[in-house]
Amino acid sequence: MKSIQKYKRNHIVSIRCVSSSFYEVFNPDTNTVVPINQTGKDIIEFLTSAHTINEICTYLKELYEVDFETLKEDTSEFLKETCTVFIVECSS
Amino acid sequence: MNSIIAPYYDPVVPSESVPLAPKSVDISITGKCNLKCAYCFYADEMQGLSDLPFDRWDAFFQECEDLGVQRATVSGGEAFCRPDLFRVIDSLIDHKMRYSLLSNGTLITKKTINSFEEGKRRLRMDSIQISIDGSSASIHNKSRPPDSFDAAVRGLRLLLDHEFPVTVRVTINAHNVYDLENIASFLLEDIGIKSFGTNEADYFGSARCGAQRVLLSEKERQYAMDTLLRLQKEYHGRINAMAGPLSRAHMFSDIEQAVREGKTGFSGRGTLCSCGGVFQKISVLHDGTMVPCNMLPKLTMGVIGINPVSEVWLHHPSMNAVRQRRKIPLTALSTCTDCPYTGFCTGGCPATVMSKTGRLLARDPLTCYRLYIGDDNNEQHIEGYAEAV
Secondary structure (H helix, E strand, O other): OOOOOEEEEOOOOEEEEEEOOEEEEEEOOOOEEEEEOHHHHHHHHHOOOOEOHHHHHHHHHHHOOOOHHHHHHHHHHHHHHHHHOOOEEEEO | OOOOOOOOOOOOOOOOOOOOOOOEEEEEOOOOOOOOOOOOOOOHHHHHOOOOOHHHHHHHHHHHHHHOOOEEEEEOOOHHHOOOHHHHHHHHHHOOOEEEEEEOOOOOOHHHHHHHOOOOOOOOEEEEEEEOOOOOHHHHHHHOOOOOHHHHHHHHHHHHHOOOOEEEEEEEOOOOHHHHHHHHHHHHHHHOOOOEEEEEOOOOHHHHHOOOOOOOOHHHHHHHHHHHHHHHHHOOOOEEEOOOHHHHHHHHHHHHHHHHOOOOOOOOOOEOOOOOHHHOEEEEOOOOEEEOOOOOOOOOOOEOOOOOHHHHHHHOHHHHHHHHHHHOEHHHOOOOOOOOOHHHOOOOOHHHHHHHHOOOOOOOHHHOHHHHOOOOOOHHHHHHHHHHO
16 A cells, blocks of 8 residues: 655744745755745645645635646745755655 | 945845855853963953853853754854853754864863863864964064963864864964964974965954054055965965955955956955954844844844844844945945046945944055055045055
Protein backbone atom coordinates (compact mmCIF):
# COMPACT_ATOMS: atom_id res chain seq x y z
CA MET A 1 0.00 0.00 0.00
CA LYS A 2 1.33 3.43 -0.94
CA SER A 3 2.01 5.57 2.13
CA ILE A 4 0.69 9.14 2.23
CA GLN A 5 3.34 11.79 2.65
CA LYS A 6 2.81 14.54 5.16
CA TYR A 7 4.53 17.88 5.21
CA LYS A 8 5.45 20.02 8.17
CA ARG A 9 7.36 23.26 8.52
CA ASN A 10 10.82 22.85 10.04
CA HIS A 11 10.36 24.40 13.50
CA ILE A 12 13.63 26.38 13.29
CA VAL A 13 12.69 28.47 10.24
CA SER A 14 11.56 32.08 10.45
CA ILE A 15 9.58 34.25 8.08
CA ARG A 16 10.57 37.85 7.38
CA CYS A 17 8.17 40.26 5.73
CA VAL A 18 10.05 42.26 3.10
CA SER A 19 7.03 43.90 1.48
CA SER A 20 3.28 43.34 1.40
CA SER A 21 3.70 40.58 -1.18
CA PHE A 22 7.27 39.39 -0.70
CA TYR A 23 8.70 37.37 2.17
CA GLU A 24 11.87 35.51 3.05
CA VAL A 25 11.85 32.18 4.81
CA PHE A 26 15.12 31.46 6.59
CA ASN A 27 16.71 28.27 7.85
CA PRO A 28 19.44 29.44 10.27
CA ASP A 29 21.02 25.97 10.52
CA THR A 30 21.69 25.67 6.80
CA ASN A 31 21.98 29.44 6.30
CA THR A 32 19.42 29.29 3.50
CA VAL A 33 17.12 32.14 2.55
CA VAL A 34 14.22 31.33 0.23
CA PRO A 35 12.19 34.21 -1.23
CA ILE A 36 8.47 33.42 -1.22
CA ASN A 37 5.24 35.17 -2.16
CA GLN A 38 1.98 35.43 -0.21
CA THR A 39 0.87 31.92 -1.23
CA GLY A 40 4.19 30.48 -0.11
CA LYS A 41 3.79 32.22 3.21
CA ASP A 42 0.26 30.85 3.58
CA ILE A 43 1.59 27.34 3.02
CA ILE A 44 4.51 27.69 5.44
CA GLU A 45 2.25 29.13 8.12
CA PHE A 46 -0.32 26.37 7.58
CA LEU A 47 2.38 23.75 8.05
CA THR A 48 2.89 24.35 11.77
CA SER A 49 1.29 20.89 11.97
CA ALA A 50 1.74 18.03 9.49
CA HIS A 51 -0.59 17.91 6.46
CA THR A 52 -0.93 15.97 3.25
CA ILE A 53 -0.75 17.77 -0.06
CA ASN A 54 -4.50 17.38 -0.47
CA GLU A 55 -5.10 19.01 2.89
CA ILE A 56 -2.78 21.87 1.97
CA CYS A 57 -4.55 22.39 -1.35
CA THR A 58 -7.97 22.24 0.26
CA TYR A 59 -6.84 24.97 2.65
CA LEU A 60 -5.45 27.07 -0.20
CA LYS A 61 -8.61 26.57 -2.25
CA GLU A 62 -10.45 28.47 0.47
CA LEU A 63 -8.06 31.39 0.04
CA TYR A 64 -7.55 31.49 -3.71
CA GLU A 65 -9.79 31.01 -6.71
CA VAL A 66 -7.71 28.46 -8.59
CA ASP A 67 -8.65 25.05 -9.88
CA PHE A 68 -7.57 22.19 -7.66
CA GLU A 69 -5.26 20.49 -10.16
CA THR A 70 -3.24 23.65 -10.89
CA LEU A 71 -3.05 24.28 -7.17
CA LYS A 72 -1.80 20.76 -6.55
CA GLU A 73 0.82 21.01 -9.29
CA ASP A 74 2.20 24.34 -8.00
CA THR A 75 2.06 23.26 -4.37
CA SER A 76 3.86 20.03 -5.14
CA GLU A 77 6.66 21.97 -6.84
CA PHE A 78 6.87 24.38 -3.91
CA LEU A 79 7.04 21.56 -1.37
CA LYS A 80 9.70 19.77 -3.36
CA GLU A 81 11.90 22.87 -3.43
CA THR A 82 11.41 23.78 0.21
CA CYS A 83 12.04 20.20 1.35
CA THR A 84 15.38 20.24 -0.50
CA VAL A 85 16.60 23.17 1.62
CA PHE A 86 15.06 21.85 4.87
CA ILE A 87 12.44 24.59 5.15
CA VAL A 88 9.72 21.95 5.09
CA GLU A 89 10.04 18.38 6.36
CA CYS A 90 8.39 15.46 4.69
CA SER A 91 7.37 12.27 6.46
CA SER A 92 5.44 9.18 5.44
CA MET B 1 25.38 78.85 5.56
CA ASN B 2 25.05 75.34 4.24
CA SER B 3 21.61 75.42 2.66
CA ILE B 4 19.92 72.27 1.49
CA ILE B 5 17.16 72.19 -1.09
CA ALA B 6 15.76 68.82 -0.16
CA PRO B 7 12.60 67.24 -1.50
CA TYR B 8 9.87 67.25 1.12
CA TYR B 9 9.29 63.99 2.88
CA ASP B 10 7.29 62.82 5.87
CA PRO B 11 9.88 61.56 8.36
CA VAL B 12 7.58 58.96 9.91
CA VAL B 13 6.57 57.38 6.61
CA PRO B 14 9.23 55.02 5.27
CA SER B 15 9.97 55.01 1.57
CA GLU B 16 8.78 52.05 -0.48
CA SER B 17 12.28 50.59 -0.66
CA VAL B 18 12.39 49.97 3.10
CA PRO B 19 11.77 46.31 3.99
CA LEU B 20 8.96 45.88 6.52
CA ALA B 21 11.37 44.18 8.95
CA PRO B 22 15.13 44.39 9.48
CA LYS B 23 17.27 41.56 8.16
CA SER B 24 19.85 41.85 10.93
CA VAL B 25 20.66 43.58 14.20
CA ASP B 26 23.94 44.95 15.53
CA ILE B 27 24.03 44.55 19.29
CA SER B 28 26.63 45.91 21.70
CA ILE B 29 26.06 43.63 24.65
CA THR B 30 28.46 45.31 27.03
CA GLY B 31 30.19 48.65 27.46
CA LYS B 32 33.01 46.96 29.37
CA CYS B 33 36.35 46.29 27.73
CA ASN B 34 39.70 45.03 28.98
CA LEU B 35 41.59 47.27 26.54
CA LYS B 36 41.82 51.02 26.07
CA CYS B 37 42.21 51.39 22.32
CA ALA B 38 43.44 54.74 21.15
CA TYR B 39 40.70 55.12 18.55
CA CYS B 40 37.79 53.19 20.08
CA PHE B 41 34.50 54.51 18.68
CA TYR B 42 32.69 52.97 21.62
CA ALA B 43 34.67 54.85 24.26
CA ASP B 44 33.87 58.28 25.57
CA GLU B 45 30.48 58.74 27.19
CA MET B 46 29.29 55.30 26.01
CA GLN B 47 31.12 53.51 28.80
CA GLY B 48 29.09 55.42 31.38
CA LEU B 49 25.93 53.54 30.37
CA SER B 50 25.07 50.32 32.19
CA ASP B 51 24.77 46.87 30.60
CA LEU B 52 21.30 45.55 29.97
CA PRO B 53 20.46 42.36 31.94
CA PHE B 54 20.03 39.07 30.06
CA ASP B 55 16.22 38.98 30.36
CA ARG B 56 15.92 42.24 28.44
CA TRP B 57 18.06 40.90 25.62
CA ASP B 58 16.07 37.67 25.60
CA ALA B 59 12.81 39.60 25.24
CA PHE B 60 14.36 41.65 22.43
CA PHE B 61 15.42 38.48 20.61
CA GLN B 62 11.82 37.25 20.84
CA GLU B 63 10.77 40.46 19.09
CA CYS B 64 13.46 39.81 16.48
CA GLU B 65 12.16 36.27 15.93
CA ASP B 66 8.63 37.56 15.45
CA LEU B 67 9.95 39.94 12.78
CA GLY B 68 12.01 37.21 11.11
CA VAL B 69 15.38 38.86 11.80
CA GLN B 70 18.02 36.50 10.45
CA ARG B 71 21.36 37.62 11.85
CA ALA B 72 22.96 39.44 14.75
CA THR B 73 26.40 40.99 14.99
CA VAL B 74 27.49 40.83 18.62
CA SER B 75 30.08 43.32 19.88
CA GLY B 76 30.88 45.50 22.88
CA GLY B 77 32.95 46.98 24.44
CA GLU B 78 34.52 43.57 24.37
CA ALA B 79 31.84 40.89 23.99
CA PHE B 80 33.87 38.34 25.99
CA CYS B 81 33.87 40.68 29.00
CA ARG B 82 30.23 39.82 29.46
CA PRO B 83 30.08 36.87 31.90
CA ASP B 84 26.85 35.50 30.39
CA LEU B 85 27.96 35.86 26.75
CA PHE B 86 27.14 32.24 25.92
CA ARG B 87 23.71 32.58 27.46
CA VAL B 88 23.12 35.54 25.16
CA ILE B 89 24.38 33.52 22.17
CA ASP B 90 22.14 30.57 23.08
CA SER B 91 19.18 32.90 23.28
CA LEU B 92 19.97 34.25 19.79
CA ILE B 93 20.10 30.66 18.56
CA ASP B 94 16.81 29.76 20.28
CA HIS B 95 15.24 32.73 18.55
CA LYS B 96 16.19 31.44 15.10
CA MET B 97 19.13 33.69 14.31
CA ARG B 98 22.70 33.27 13.15
CA TYR B 99 25.41 35.47 14.63
CA SER B 100 28.82 37.05 14.15
CA LEU B 101 31.16 38.19 16.90
CA LEU B 102 33.53 41.17 16.91
CA SER B 103 36.32 40.80 19.46
CA ASN B 104 39.80 41.93 20.41
CA GLY B 105 40.65 38.24 20.81
CA THR B 106 42.52 38.59 24.09
CA LEU B 107 40.05 36.68 26.28
CA ILE B 108 39.74 33.68 23.98
CA THR B 109 41.20 30.59 25.65
CA LYS B 110 40.94 26.83 25.22
CA LYS B 111 37.96 26.96 27.58
CA THR B 112 36.26 29.47 25.28
CA ILE B 113 36.87 27.20 22.31
CA ASN B 114 35.30 24.28 24.20
CA SER B 115 32.29 26.40 25.14
CA PHE B 116 31.65 27.13 21.47
CA GLU B 117 31.42 23.40 20.80
CA GLU B 118 28.20 23.13 22.82
CA GLY B 119 24.79 23.01 21.12
CA LYS B 120 24.51 24.97 17.90
CA ARG B 121 27.01 27.68 18.84
CA ARG B 122 29.44 26.69 16.09
CA LEU B 123 26.79 25.78 13.53
CA ARG B 124 25.09 29.17 13.78
CA MET B 125 28.26 31.27 13.77
CA ASP B 126 28.81 33.27 10.58
CA SER B 127 32.17 34.71 11.59
CA ILE B 128 34.33 35.89 14.45
CA GLN B 129 36.41 38.98 13.79
CA ILE B 130 39.63 39.64 15.67
CA SER B 131 41.36 43.02 15.62
CA ILE B 132 45.10 43.00 15.00
CA ASP B 133 46.80 46.37 14.64
CA GLY B 134 50.47 45.54 14.25
CA SER B 135 52.99 42.87 13.30
CA SER B 136 54.64 43.10 16.72
CA ALA B 137 53.73 43.82 20.31
CA SER B 138 55.43 47.22 20.26
CA ILE B 139 53.23 48.47 17.40
CA HIS B 140 49.95 46.67 18.16
CA ASN B 141 50.07 47.69 21.83
CA LYS B 142 50.36 51.38 20.98
CA SER B 143 46.93 51.22 19.34
CA ARG B 144 45.45 48.62 21.66
CA PRO B 145 46.93 49.03 25.15
CA PRO B 146 47.73 47.55 27.56
CA ASP B 147 49.97 44.68 26.34
CA SER B 148 47.31 42.94 24.30
CA PHE B 149 49.32 41.63 21.34
CA ASP B 150 50.36 38.22 22.66
CA ALA B 151 46.89 37.42 24.01
CA ALA B 152 45.20 38.60 20.80
CA VAL B 153 47.49 36.49 18.62
CA ARG B 154 47.05 33.49 20.94
CA GLY B 155 43.27 33.88 20.62
CA LEU B 156 43.50 34.21 16.85
CA ARG B 157 45.70 31.11 16.54
CA LEU B 158 43.36 29.09 18.76
CA LEU B 159 40.41 29.99 16.57
CA LEU B 160 42.32 29.13 13.40
CA ASP B 161 43.59 25.84 14.87
CA HIS B 162 39.99 24.85 15.58
CA GLU B 163 38.83 25.96 12.15
CA PHE B 164 36.53 28.77 13.24
CA PRO B 165 35.31 31.14 10.50
CA VAL B 166 37.80 33.83 11.56
CA THR B 167 38.26 37.21 9.95
CA VAL B 168 40.86 39.81 10.93
CA ARG B 169 40.46 43.56 10.89
CA VAL B 170 43.39 45.97 10.83
CA THR B 171 42.47 49.53 11.73
CA ILE B 172 45.06 51.77 10.16
CA ASN B 173 46.16 54.67 12.30
CA ALA B 174 49.18 56.84 13.04
CA HIS B 175 50.83 54.06 15.08
CA ASN B 176 50.78 51.29 12.51
CA VAL B 177 50.69 52.99 9.11
CA TYR B 178 54.36 52.32 8.39
CA ASP B 179 54.02 48.70 9.52
CA LEU B 180 51.53 47.67 6.81
CA GLU B 181 54.00 45.58 4.88
CA ASN B 182 54.98 43.64 8.01
CA ILE B 183 51.34 43.28 9.06
CA ALA B 184 50.44 41.72 5.70
CA SER B 185 53.38 39.35 5.90
CA PHE B 186 52.65 38.45 9.53
CA LEU B 187 48.93 37.77 9.01
CA LEU B 188 48.99 36.17 5.57
CA GLU B 189 52.26 34.25 5.74
CA ASP B 190 53.20 33.65 9.40
CA ILE B 191 49.71 33.22 10.85
CA GLY B 192 48.28 31.96 7.57
CA ILE B 193 44.85 33.59 7.46
CA LYS B 194 43.11 33.59 4.07
CA SER B 195 42.59 37.36 3.96
CA PHE B 196 42.16 40.37 6.18
CA GLY B 197 40.17 43.58 6.08
CA THR B 198 41.35 47.12 6.65
CA ASN B 199 39.74 50.37 7.62
CA GLU B 200 40.94 53.62 9.16
CA ALA B 201 40.69 55.10 12.64
CA ASP B 202 38.26 57.95 12.34
CA TYR B 203 36.95 60.88 14.30
CA PHE B 204 34.94 58.93 16.90
CA GLY B 205 35.05 58.18 20.63
CA SER B 206 38.54 58.16 22.11
CA ALA B 207 40.13 59.34 18.83
CA ARG B 208 38.32 62.65 19.33
CA CYS B 209 39.67 63.27 22.79
CA GLY B 210 42.90 61.27 22.99
CA ALA B 211 46.00 63.02 24.23
CA GLN B 212 48.12 61.34 21.56
CA ARG B 213 47.63 61.65 17.81
CA VAL B 214 46.07 58.53 16.38
CA LEU B 215 44.31 59.70 13.21
CA LEU B 216 46.26 59.59 9.96
CA SER B 217 47.76 62.72 8.46
CA GLU B 218 47.10 63.19 4.74
CA LYS B 219 50.69 62.17 3.99
CA GLU B 220 50.28 58.99 6.01
CA ARG B 221 46.93 58.28 4.37
CA GLN B 222 48.46 58.63 0.94
CA TYR B 223 51.25 56.26 1.97
CA ALA B 224 48.65 53.77 3.23
CA MET B 225 46.69 54.01 -0.02
CA ASP B 226 49.75 53.37 -2.19
CA THR B 227 51.10 50.60 0.02
CA LEU B 228 47.80 48.76 0.36
CA LEU B 229 47.16 48.89 -3.38
CA ARG B 230 50.59 47.36 -3.98
CA LEU B 231 50.19 44.74 -1.24
CA GLN B 232 46.73 43.82 -2.48
CA LYS B 233 48.25 42.99 -5.85
CA GLU B 234 51.21 41.14 -4.35
CA TYR B 235 48.92 39.01 -2.20
CA HIS B 236 46.41 38.42 -4.99
CA GLY B 237 43.45 40.22 -3.43
CA ARG B 238 43.87 38.79 0.06
CA ILE B 239 43.59 42.30 1.54
CA ASN B 240 40.22 44.00 1.32
CA ALA B 241 38.36 47.06 2.54
CA MET B 242 34.88 48.51 2.67
CA ALA B 243 36.23 51.80 4.00
CA GLY B 244 39.55 53.47 4.78
CA PRO B 245 42.65 54.03 2.64
CA LEU B 246 42.37 50.96 0.41
CA SER B 247 38.72 51.57 -0.37
CA ARG B 248 39.51 55.25 -0.98
CA ALA B 249 42.38 54.35 -3.28
CA HIS B 250 40.10 52.16 -5.40
CA MET B 251 37.35 54.74 -5.45
CA PHE B 252 39.65 57.54 -6.61
CA SER B 253 41.38 55.29 -9.13
CA ASP B 254 37.98 54.31 -10.59
CA ILE B 255 36.98 57.98 -10.85
CA GLU B 256 40.28 58.86 -12.51
CA GLN B 257 39.80 56.11 -15.07
CA ALA B 258 36.18 57.07 -15.74
CA VAL B 259 37.06 60.75 -16.21
CA ARG B 260 39.75 59.74 -18.72
CA GLU B 261 37.07 57.81 -20.59
CA GLY B 262 34.85 60.89 -20.66
CA LYS B 263 32.25 59.58 -18.24
CA THR B 264 30.41 61.95 -15.92
CA GLY B 265 29.25 59.54 -13.27
CA PHE B 266 28.61 56.01 -12.06
CA SER B 267 25.23 54.36 -11.89
CA GLY B 268 23.54 54.84 -8.53
CA ARG B 269 25.88 57.62 -7.39
CA GLY B 270 25.51 61.39 -7.19
CA THR B 271 23.48 61.44 -3.98
CA LEU B 272 24.32 60.90 -0.30
CA CYS B 273 23.96 57.18 -0.85
CA SER B 274 27.10 55.64 0.61
CA CYS B 275 25.45 53.61 3.36
CA GLY B 276 22.79 50.97 2.80
CA GLY B 277 22.99 49.67 6.37
CA VAL B 278 19.84 51.40 7.56
CA PHE B 279 17.82 49.50 4.94
CA GLN B 280 18.88 46.15 6.38
CA LYS B 281 19.69 46.52 10.05
CA ILE B 282 19.13 48.36 13.28
CA SER B 283 21.60 48.76 16.16
CA VAL B 284 21.19 48.48 19.89
CA LEU B 285 23.64 49.94 22.39
CA HIS B 286 24.53 48.03 25.56
CA ASP B 287 21.98 49.91 27.67
CA GLY B 288 19.20 48.94 25.24
CA THR B 289 19.05 52.21 23.32
CA MET B 290 18.14 51.71 19.66
CA VAL B 291 20.13 53.76 17.13
CA PRO B 292 20.30 53.63 13.31
CA CYS B 293 23.96 52.56 13.58
CA ASN B 294 26.18 52.03 16.61
CA MET B 295 28.44 54.72 15.20
CA LEU B 296 25.53 57.16 15.42
CA PRO B 297 24.97 56.87 19.18
CA LYS B 298 23.41 60.29 19.54
CA LEU B 299 20.51 59.49 17.22
CA THR B 300 18.61 57.64 19.92
CA MET B 301 15.30 56.09 18.85
CA GLY B 302 13.91 54.53 22.00
CA VAL B 303 14.73 51.56 24.19
CA ILE B 304 14.19 47.87 23.54
CA GLY B 305 11.40 46.40 25.62
CA ILE B 306 9.73 49.82 25.82
CA ASN B 307 9.48 50.91 22.19
CA PRO B 308 8.44 48.24 19.66
CA VAL B 309 11.28 47.48 17.25
CA SER B 310 8.88 47.26 14.30
CA GLU B 311 7.61 50.78 14.99
CA VAL B 312 11.08 52.25 15.38
CA TRP B 313 12.32 50.41 12.27
CA LEU B 314 9.59 51.78 10.03
CA HIS B 315 8.61 55.08 11.51
CA HIS B 316 11.29 56.67 13.65
CA PRO B 317 12.29 60.03 12.12
CA SER B 318 16.02 59.42 12.80
CA MET B 319 15.95 56.09 10.98
CA ASN B 320 14.15 57.64 8.04
CA ALA B 321 16.38 60.72 8.07
CA VAL B 322 19.45 58.54 7.52
CA ARG B 323 17.60 56.59 4.82
CA GLN B 324 16.42 59.75 3.11
CA ARG B 325 20.01 60.92 2.66
CA ARG B 326 20.20 58.87 -0.49
CA LYS B 327 17.53 61.06 -2.06
CA ILE B 328 19.61 64.19 -1.49
CA PRO B 329 21.63 65.07 -4.59
CA LEU B 330 25.19 66.07 -3.80
CA THR B 331 24.67 69.15 -5.95
CA ALA B 332 22.26 70.35 -3.25
CA LEU B 333 25.17 70.70 -0.80
CA SER B 334 26.92 74.07 -0.85
CA THR B 335 30.29 72.29 -0.73
CA CYS B 336 29.51 70.32 -3.87
CA THR B 337 27.14 72.41 -5.94
CA ASP B 338 29.71 73.30 -8.63
CA CYS B 339 31.72 70.07 -8.43
CA PRO B 340 32.14 68.23 -11.76
CA TYR B 341 32.64 64.91 -9.96
CA THR B 342 29.36 64.63 -8.02
CA GLY B 343 28.14 61.95 -10.42
CA PHE B 344 30.89 59.67 -9.10
CA CYS B 345 30.44 60.49 -5.44
CA THR B 346 28.43 58.98 -2.55
CA GLY B 347 29.24 61.57 0.11
CA GLY B 348 30.85 59.18 2.59
CA CYS B 349 29.71 57.41 5.75
CA PRO B 350 26.83 59.24 7.49
CA ALA B 351 28.28 58.48 10.93
CA THR B 352 31.66 59.96 10.02
CA VAL B 353 29.96 63.00 8.52
CA MET B 354 27.82 63.43 11.64
CA SER B 355 30.83 63.08 13.90
CA LYS B 356 32.88 65.61 11.96
CA THR B 357 30.21 68.18 11.12
CA GLY B 358 27.37 67.57 13.57
CA ARG B 359 25.04 67.23 10.57
CA LEU B 360 23.72 64.33 8.54
CA LEU B 361 23.30 66.27 5.33
CA ALA B 362 26.92 66.93 4.50
CA ARG B 363 29.72 65.08 2.77
CA ASP B 364 32.88 63.67 4.30
CA PRO B 365 35.83 65.72 2.99
CA LEU B 366 37.96 62.56 3.03
CA THR B 367 35.82 61.02 0.29
CA CYS B 368 35.99 64.17 -1.87
CA TYR B 369 37.86 63.51 -5.12
CA ARG B 370 38.01 67.19 -6.07
CA LEU B 371 39.76 68.08 -2.82
CA TYR B 372 42.03 65.06 -3.16
CA ILE B 373 43.33 66.14 -6.56
CA GLY B 374 43.52 69.81 -5.52
CA ASP B 375 40.90 70.89 -8.04
CA ASP B 376 38.85 72.98 -5.61
CA ASN B 377 39.94 76.59 -5.24
CA ASN B 378 37.31 77.50 -2.69
CA GLU B 379 39.31 78.56 0.36
CA GLN B 380 36.61 77.53 2.81
CA HIS B 381 36.53 74.02 1.36
CA ILE B 382 40.31 73.74 1.46
CA GLU B 383 40.31 74.96 5.04
CA GLY B 384 37.60 72.44 5.94
CA TYR B 385 39.55 69.70 4.22
CA ALA B 386 42.76 70.62 6.04
CA GLU B 387 40.87 70.54 9.34
CA ALA B 388 39.33 67.18 8.51
CA VAL B 389 42.57 65.53 7.51
